[in-house]
Amino acid sequence: LMNAKKxxxxxxxxxxxxxxxxxxVMPEGVRALEAANRKFNIGMQxxxxxxxxxxxxxxxxxxxxDDWFDTLxxxxxxxxxxxxxxxxxxxxxxxxxxxxxxxxGFDQYVNLRPVRLLPGVPCxxxxxxxxxxxxxxxxxxxxxxxxxxxxxxFPDTDREFVIQESIFTRQGVDRILKYxxxxxxxxxxxxxxxxxxxxxxxxxxxxxDERVEAMSKNFxxxxxxxxxxxxxxxxxxxxxxxxxxVVASNLFGDILSDLGPACTxxxxxxxxxxxxxxxxxxxxxxxxxGSAPDIYGKMIANPIGQIWSGAMMLxxxxxxxxxxxxxxxxxxxxxxxxxxxxxxPDLGGTAKTDDLGKAIAAAI
Amino acid sequence: LMNAKKxxxxxxxxxxxxxxxxxxVMPEGVRALEAANRKFNIGMQxxxxxxxxxxxxxxxxxxxxDDWFDTLxxxxxxxxxxxxxxxxxxxxxxxxxxxxxxxxGFDQYVNLRPVRLLPGVPCxxxxxxxxxxxxxxxxxxxxxxxxxxxxxxFPDTDREFVIQESIFTRQGVDRILKYxxxxxxxxxxxxxxxxxxxxxxxxxxxxxDERVEAMSKNFxxxxxxxxxxxxxxxxxxxxxxxxxxVVASNLFGDILSDLGPACTxxxxxxxxxxxxxxxxxxxxxxxxxGSAPDIYGKMIANPIGQIWSGAMMLxxxxxxxxxxxxxxxxxxxxxxxxxxxxxxPDLGGTAKTDDLGKAIAAAI
Ligand SMILES: CC(C)[C@H](C(=O)O)[C@@H](O)C(=O)O
Ligand SMILES: CC(C)[C@H](C(=O)O)[C@@H](O)C(=O)O
Numbered sequence: 001l002m003n004a005k006k007x008x009x010x011x012x013x014x015x016x017x018x019x020x021x022x023x024x025v026m027p028e029g030v031r032a033l034e035a036a037n038r039k040f041n042i043g044m045q046x047x048x049x050x051x052x053x054x055x056x057x058x059x060x061x062x063x064x065x066d067d068w069f070d071t072l073x074x075x076x077x078x079x080x081x082x083x084x085x086x087x088x089x090x091x092x093x094x095x096x097x098x099x100x101x102x103x104x105g106f107d108q109y110v111n112l113r114p115v116r117l118l119p120g121v122p123c124x125x126x127x128x129x130x131x132x133x134x135x136x137x138x139x140x141x142x143x144x145x146x147x148x149x150x151x152x153x154f155p156d157t158d159r160e161f162v163i164q165e166s167i168f169t170r171q172g173v174d175r176i177l178k179y180x181x182x183x184x185x186x187x188x189x190x191x192x193x194x195x196x197x198x199x200x201x202x203x204x205x206x207x208x209d210e211r212v213e214a215m216s217k218n219f220x221x222x223x224x225x226x227x228x229x230x231x232x233x234x235x236x237x238x239x240x241x242x243x244x245x246v247v248a249s250n251l252f253g254d255i256l257s258d259l260g261p262a263c264t265x266x267x268x269x270x271x272x273x274x275x276x277x278x279x280x281x282x283x284x285x286x287x288x289x290g291s292a293p294d295i296y297g298k299m300i301a302n303p304i305g306q307i308w309s310g311a312m313m314l315x316x317x318x319x320x321x322x323x324x325x326x327x328x329x330x331x332x333x334x335x336x337x338x339x340x341x342x343x344x345p346d347l348g349g350t351a352k353t354d355d356l357g358k359a360i361a362a363a364i
Numbered sequence: 365l366m367n368a369k370k371x372x373x374x375x376x377x378x379x380x381x382x383x384x385x386x387x388x389v390m391p392e393g394v395r396a397l398e399a400a401n402r403k404f405n406i407g408m409q410x411x412x413x414x415x416x417x418x419x420x421x422x423x424x425x426x427x428x429x430d431d432w433f434d435t436l437x438x439x440x441x442x443x444x445x446x447x448x449x450x451x452x453x454x455x456x457x458x459x460x461x462x463x464x465x466x467x468x469g470f471d472q473y474v475n476l477r478p479v480r481l482l483p484g485v486p487c488x489x490x491x492x493x494x495x496x497x498x499x500x501x502x503x504x505x506x507x508x509x510x511x512x513x514x515x516x517x518f519p520d521t522d523r524e525f526v527i528q529e530s531i532f533t534r535q536g537v538d539r540i541l542k543y544x545x546x547x548x549x550x551x552x553x554x555x556x557x558x559x560x561x562x563x564x565x566x567x568x569x570x571x572x573d574e575r576v577e578a579m580s581k582n583f584x585x586x587x588x589x590x591x592x593x594x595x596x597x598x599x600x601x602x603x604x605x606x607x608x609x610v611v612a613s614n615l616f617g618d619i620l621s622d623l624g625p626a627c628t629x630x631x632x633x634x635x636x637x638x639x640x641x642x643x644x645x646x647x648x649x650x651x652x653x654g655s656a657p658d659i660y661g662k663m664i665a666n667p668i669g670q671i672w673s674g675a676m677m678l679x680x681x682x683x684x685x686x687x688x689x690x691x692x693x694x695x696x697x698x699x700x701x702x703x704x705x706x707x708x709p710d711l712g713g714t715a716k717t718d719d720l721g722k723a724i725a726a727a728i
Contacts, residue, residue: 084563090562090570091562091563092562092563092564092566092570095563095564096566100564123490124489124490124601124602125488125489125490125601126487126488126489126490126491127490145509145530145564145565146564146565146566148566148567150529150530150567150568151567152571157534158534158535159533159534160533160534161531161532161533161534162531162532162567162568162571163529163530163531163532163567163568164529164530164565164567164568165514165527165528165529165530166509166514166527166528166529166530167525167526167527168525168526168527169523169524169525170521170522170523170524170525171522172525197615197618198454198455198456199448199455199456199459200456200459200464200510200614200615200618201509201510201528201615202456202460202510202512203512203514203515203526203527203528204514204526204527204528206454206456207516207526229618229619230618230619230621230622230623231622233597233619233622233623233626234622234623234625234626234631235626237488237489237601237623237626237627238488238626238631250564251561251564251565254561254564254593254594255593255594255597255619257594258594258595258597258598259594259597259598259601259623261598262597262598262599262601262602263601267598267602
């Protein structure tokens, strides 16, 4: 699936549930992993942490302890729930104090998100069926439009303005392109689509195009095309069957990797990985959905995003069969339908978070 | 519709067909305008220009003559087809040499695009019918992420990088917000949605949020909310009935105003206006689609985007009834269906561009 480069023996997992429904879905994610752990004899171990959450912030005045880096470096991967409670703390404080720190500190330069139409998940697009849509968004995760350089001038006057740099380095661009081309090459369709906007963002994006063209020379067997982000977003809706691997900058990847799952109806069930492909630092796996304060406390959150993220993590750690077993269990339970499986309300059922989690764990 | 601020007497229109299918759909746009001109006694006059096209570039080595600004300043509006022939000239040359010049030179700081589900247009979303989706995207059109400031360092080495500034000025942000709030206030739902990304783009976007909040104080009767661009794009697919007026920065507006029409199946028929609301400079009206080199020459392009853009132009010039007459003619012809009206192939018919154009002109 993701071309795991090495096998982690007896992998040690740092579990961080975070905020809101992160705390409700995490036990189900761990339950599925435990089931796979037993079945495939992986020897995986879990330790739980309470930081990288707004609760932690309220107690300590910061999102994480000062030694978070050393603490987490002892683990092979981070299994993450969700972070953010905007009523308590602005998102740019909670996120930049946790997730964005991990991405930069652990050089998780790949953000990988599958976009797949699953059986039993209501799809907002007309006339699409499972199998029609099956691709990956590969997002650059450390630089580009997400920069910390810039500021405000002439504050509180009519001349006030803010500026922010977008920064694209050759190293940063080339390594994400290489990952995406490798992934495309490993798949049957061998097709890579680059998200650009070189007609409008006329300094950084022509450079991105240039690097894509250079990299494509090393992958003669991969069919490569590019679309401007505006029309690319349109094609996600109109022609989602056209894609195989889509590579994008940090911001464009952020947009496409929410839009893709939305088009398949899976925004509540989609997983993501923030990956350091070399395994030099721990990678992080988390559902695409956030902490959803509006439904927190009711135990109605769908745990599939968390469980599927666990499958991706196993894949990354060198246990693709175990990952596949979890994914197959998800598909099987979804395909049974609300009459037969304990599905959560978003899937048309009336079950609780842990009912669905237990059913999936049992199917592994 | 768009709160025209003044009535232009005997309006003078500069017609620029541009490239590719621009040349095929423009005669139909003019045909519909001529019909409305006669019916409503508007006294509109047309002059045609060949610049702002790649043909012009091939002859003159530049996209436009040096006196383009003075030439076009004599007109009340510009009726534009499409520009760009990427096989001949890179888009960032052709576009920055024409459209982007107009937007900046004529201070067309509003880009306005209706998103509307029309009868007879195949919609990619499941279970949506005409009337369900009806909103505007209001895009900032002169600054933000589309800046010309930046460059490359350490070229051709491993340390190579490019940077580009995003620049948001208080003047630039406040005037687009004011336009959008005014528009929202004039509509029955009085609902404004702001596109942001303040959790990730943590310098410019928190500023955008701040200005939205300040402006909303002057519009107590307008319900205001905000979404991060990633989940907002997702909601365009999942809940397009939720929106009324969506205001966005240059880049986010670019993406949303292609995505919106894609969700309603109208990317080939949607119009847009690049507007200087004060009428100090000519505004420009053009279809959302581009020059489509792949179908150029076959006379199968759908002319409705061009014709609907003409309706928006009449509205802007102070002739809302005439604009409405054109729009109603479009709806009427579309609603008759392929058995009864000469529809182009994208709409399920076999008619040519001019057949459909003539049918609409006749219905005005
Ligand atoms: C062609 C391009 C520069 C332009 C833009 O990005 O503004 C186009 O996509 C548009 O929306 O008018
Ligand atoms: C919460 C936010 C900072 C984050 C991002 O924009 O990267 C999120 O949207 C994501 O995709 O992980």
